[in-house]
Amino acid sequence: MRSVTSPTLRISQSSPATVTISGDWTVHALTDGHCLHNLHAELLSCQQRSDPIWDLCGVNALDHTGAQVLWHAWQCRRPAQLRVHANHQGIFERLEQVSQRPLPKPPKQRLNSIMQLGMVMLGFFSHARDLLTLLGQLIFDLGRFLRHPLRGPWKELSANLYRMGAQALGITALVGILIGIVLSYLSAQQLRTFGGDLFIVNILGMSIIRELGPMLAAILVAGRSGSAITAQLGVMRVTEELDAMRVMGIPHGFRLIMPKVLALALAMPLLVIWTDVMALIGGMISAQALLGMTPEFFVYKLPEAVPLLNYWIGLGKGVTFGILIALIACHFGLRIEPNTESLGRGTTGSVVIAITVVIIADAVFAIIFSKVGY
Structure with missing residues (x-):
């Protein structure tokens, strides 16, 4: 069984900056110690840079929890310059489809007053x-x-x-x-x-x-x-x-x-x-x-x-x-x-x-x- 590799994030000082993501971005690796808290702080610093290049080719394993962490860091939209392994491409495509889908509207309740009166009478x-x-x-x-x-x-x-x-x-x-x-x-x-x-x-x-x-x-x-x-x-x-x-x-x-x-x-x-x-x-x-x-x-x-x-x-x-x-x-x-x-x-x-x-x-x-x- 393969051992879990800690998720890492490196930011280069070039222009434009390159954010290199590597390791295992899974729920087990992210919840190990204070790893998730430290990554949140680094991801927030990445948001302050203008259009960085995101390189995810070094990611060994990725599940929906790790993808959600990155997706929220990208403010729920795919970055303009993104390098990702083909095996992980489908997760971000599904997240993009879900974020573009409109929220369901609550169904209109007809005869609301009559329904409330009926519920009161049934309770009585x-x-x-x-x-x-x-x-x-x-x-x-x-x-x-x-x-x-x-x-x-x-x-x-x-x-x-x-x-x-x-x-x-x-x-x-x-x-x-x-x-x-x-x-x-x-x-x-x-x-x-x-x-x-x-x-x-x-x-x-x-x-x-x-x-x-x-x-x-x-x-x-x-x-x-x-x-x-x-x-x-x-x-x-x-x-x-x-x-x-x-x-x-x-x-x-x-x-x-x-x-x-x-x-x-x-x-x-x-x-x-x-x-x-x-x-x-x-x-x-x-x-x-x-x-x-x-x-x-x-x-x-x-x-x-x-x-x-x-x-x-x-x-x-x-x-x-x-x-x-x-x-x-x-x-x-x-x-x-x-x-x-x-x-x-x-x-x-x-x-x-x-x-x-x-x-x-x-x-x-x-x-x-x-x-x-x-």
Whole structure:
């Protein structure tokens, strides 16, 4: 087997200058050490000379990699004075033909808007199908859990309750107090103008207990717990933990999906009550500062201003919002592909879709119970 000869380049000082190329100009010879870097520097110096003579008759071996190095040094055109061996002539002829060939134009896309609308609709139906499949599996898992409660995932359920419920008390309390203060302050400014100071209890009670409390808690939980659920399932997909569970015969729905849905369905009504209480406390603080209304009077007037049915509507919203957020988060988590880009995109989509669905569900509640609780 013939040994590889290092590629060399010599430049004569005659006029016109002669660039003599010799050795093996192949991928193996060019990638040996810093050979290619040194040749690039010498080829750049050759470009500064006017119409040199290129002598390639001393080249022992030439492949497409070596020919490409020389072709780019010639600025993608054959030099006027070129001496090359007949065996290597065909490579430069092919390079010349390819460089003269025009680039293909991208095909014109007709009905682009209609095609995009169709893709959106297909994506929507794909998500709806997978979500219905997930809901059906959840119903079967709940039936299995009710038949054999002692074999249920109690540890997973308690852990999810702690993470989604107890650890969310701080942020929901802070946002609830601030919203109550802001709403009470704005309402007091208008009511004081018309002498209707006492109606601030009605405004705060109805708006917070029936609408703002469940909505605030749901949005915070969707951004906090919903994204965590999607990220957790997505990381399990990336690290192939879900595949390992399937190989071991551990069902995803019974051990992963159902505990999260049940935990959020139980935690959300409690968080709604907690958010309502904190928002009303913030409203009482602002009402006392602006209108001189004592907290005792506020608490005394609250049951009269807000019928009891509104509390149950708020709790029903909490349960519904919790189930929707958990299902959407699990749905997007299971659709994560095994790469980091899909993980970020899926987590973002989970939060956005969950908040949108919560707002739509709240509008449906408002329409259904429009004549109830007033």
